[in-house]
Amino acid sequence: MMFFTKTNLAAAALALSAMLAPAHADPIKFSVAAEPYPPFASKNAAGQWEGFEVDLAKAICKASNLDCQIVETAWDGIIPALLAKKIDVIFASMSITDDRQKTIAFSLPYYNTPPEWIAEKDTHYTYTPEGLKGKTIGVQIGTIHLNFANKYYGAGSTIKTYPTQDEANQDLANGRIDVALADSAALDDFLASEQGKCCEQKAFADKNDPIFGTGAGAGLRKEDAELKAKVDAGIRAVYKSGEYAKIAKKYFEYDIGTPPKD
Secondary structure, X not given: OOOOOHHHHHHHHHHHHHHHOOOOOOXXXXXXXXXXXXXXXXXXXXXXXXXHHHHHHHHHXXXXXXXXXXXXXXXXXXXXXXXXXXXXXXXXXXXXXXXXXXXXXXXXXXXXXXEEEEEEOOOOOOOOOOOOOOOEEEEEOOOHHHHHHHHHHOOOOEEEEEOOHHHHHHHHHOOOOOEEEEXXXXXXXXXXXXXXXXXXXXXXXXXXXXXXOOOEEEEEOOOOHHHHHHHHHHHHHHHHHOHHHHHHHHHOOOOOOOOOOO
């Protein structure tokens, strides 16, 4: 007959508990783009990420009871990093487009702002392919704005690409390009800066063009259906609770929301 002491019983109970307990899950890696993109995501003086998307990602994770970590990935490698499972969610102002949906899945859209043309204040261009013929257009590489510029303006204008929007803005301020095209919210932040006093908003591109998609969404691997459902639930929850409006108000003076339809 086998006898168990209290010590043996305690050890056996701990072993059984360890067997039954779920394995420790790593945090869900929400990735912003490594390049600063204020007011959506940029590093503060302490080297910490902050901005609209950082705050929103944290709120979504809290609402869905997800253990999340904010990480950074270079924009031009962010989809490959997702597919290679180096990150779990792209949360970097990525527009939902048919082309991207061939490769990855998207959450519900969480914001939508129109694409904007900006130029120096004393210029008077017509923002059509004919009106910008011979001009140099600055756009960030790997964006829907580049696709739009190439499609409609590539034949008659010079399309100059930049790794980051900040670099395009700097070249515009220094007179190295004639106009820049990007998301209005990001450009408005530049125009409000000291460097941006050179320039002003000139026109909006047609945000209903299919190239621009239906707004920005979180990018996920297609096989991660359960995680997508939780992110979608989190987006719905922050809208319903009013948390989305509270966060957006910190960064924008106008409505950028895309409330989920019931």
